[in-house]
Amino acid sequence: MTNRHSIRIRRHKRAAPRRATLIVTCTLVALLGTYGIAAAVTQSLSLGAGDTANVTCSGNGMTVTSQAPTSLSINCWASTTTTPPTTTTPTTTPPTTTTPTTGSWWVPPVTAEWQWEIDHPLNTSSATDMGTGLTAYNGDAAPATNPTIYDIDAIENPASTVSALHALGDHAICYVEVGTAGDYYSAADEGIPTTYYAQFQAAGVLGDKLSGYPEYFLNITSSTTVSIVESMIQQQCAAKGFDAVETDLDETYSGSDGTTGFIISQAAEQAYLTTLATYMHSLGLGWIAKNLDDTGDNFATMMEPTADGIISEQCGQYGTCGALSAFTSGGKAIFEAEYNLSLSAFCPAANAANLNGTLFPVSLNGGRQPCQ
Numbered sequence: 001m002t003n004r005h006s007i008r009i010r011r012h013k014r015a016a017p018r019r020a021t022l023i024v025t026c027t028l029v030a031l032l033g034t035y036g037i038a039a040a041v042t043q044s045l046s047l048g049a050g051d052t053a054n055v056t057c058s059g060n061g062m063t064v065t066s067q068a069p070t071s072l073s074i075n076c077w078a079s080t081t082t083t084p085p086t087t088t089t090p091t092t093t094p095p096t097t098t099t100p101t102t103g104s105w106w107v108p109p110v111t112a113e114w115q116w117e118i119d120h121p122l123n124t125s126s127a128t129d130m131g132t133g134l135t136a137y138n139g140d141a142a143p144a145t146n147p148t149i150y151d152i153d154a155i156e157n158p159a160s161t162v163s164a165l166h167a168l169g170d171h172a173i174c175y176v177e178v179g180t181a182g183d184y185y186s187a188a189d190e191g192i193p194t195t196y197y198a199q200f201q202a203a204g205v206l207g208d209k210l211s212g213y214p215e216y217f218l219n220i221t222s223s224t225t226v227s228i229v230e231s232m233i234q235q236q237c238a239a240k241g242f243d244a245v246e247t248d249l250d251e252t253y254s255g256s257d258g259t260t261g262f263i264i265s266q267a268a269e270q271a272y273l274t275t276l277a278t279y280m281h282s283l284g285l286g287w288i289a290k291n292l293d294d295t296g297d298n299f300a301t302m303m304e305p306t307a308d309g310i311i312s313e314q315c316g317q318y319g320t321c322g323a324l325s326a327f328t329s330g331g332k333a334i335f336e337a338e339y340n341l342s343l344s345a346f347c348p349a350a351n352a353a354n355l356n357g358t359l360f361p362v363s364l365n366g367g368r369q370p371c372q
Helices: 005-012 159-167 196-203 223-238 266-282 299-303 321-329 343-352
Strands: 022-032 037-047 061-068 071-078 114-117 149-153 171-177 180-182 206-209 215-218 244-248 286-290 309-313 333-338
Touching: 114 333, 159 171, 171 180, 171 223, 180 196, 196 223, 223 266, 244 266, 266 286, 266 299, 299 321, 309 321, 321 333, 333 343
Parallel strands: 022 071, 114 149, 149 171, 171 244, 244 286, 286 309, 309 333
Antiparallel strands: 022 037, 061 071, 180 215, 206 215
């Protein structure tokens, strides 16, 4: 069975800066008479980097029909005999039967040594997997540079691995995907009667395929999606004794990973993540957000009050670390992962800003070079 992590992490490498031309396509649809004959007029508006524009509909209402990183299609409808096009209404209320009593949870310190290894089950006897015995860019040496936080895969690692980390005085973060799903594991692998992927598939909440990967976007506006993801968090993270959860693909509304096949607004994403974070906290788990600086708007600032920390891939390479300033102001940990830069290219800035900068191999298979 192919391990998804050795290939899927590559999609987080942004191919180009996000400042690009945005094309807005507007279609006015007028429904004429009792026969429902439609007449459509399509117009396009091209925006350059940094431009803004307002779109006004002279009909009875507007609906976003498709969305991509550099394009947006809007339907302006007008009719005296029909109702407007239907849209998906976000429904993110978690099932009351799975919500436990609220308690306290672990929050990572602002600065801490960390290891990110999601390529295979963590071998606690391997110095490479554990990321120990290293000298940092600033000259600090082991044991001061030995990780105290381990971010590892939820399904591949058993409870015994989490217990072993705790016995060493370390904390464990549980990696899960909340915006896409892939058919990677058997029910036996996941320790449940029906795989999570099969549950998503049966519920009809799988959308467009993630380009280049055997995964499909999730309809995060569906309460069924919320229920399945929550069960995964409870079964794979809380039950195994993890301290926090890293949510991957948690900004799909932005289109930065491709079209989802669903109409997902920023508000719907915020509601979805807030629901999941509230559930994590009720289980005693912290929430570590992921790549919220990818969206090109203020989403990271919006979610900072709810999140307990954040991982950013390549914010040094692409100049997006500043989008995480709310986490700095809020006294929360920022874990910066770089793949292509030399230590000298990003560590000085990372150290000055108290970011937990580390150079990783893109496969996240155990190597690490810390900044401090």
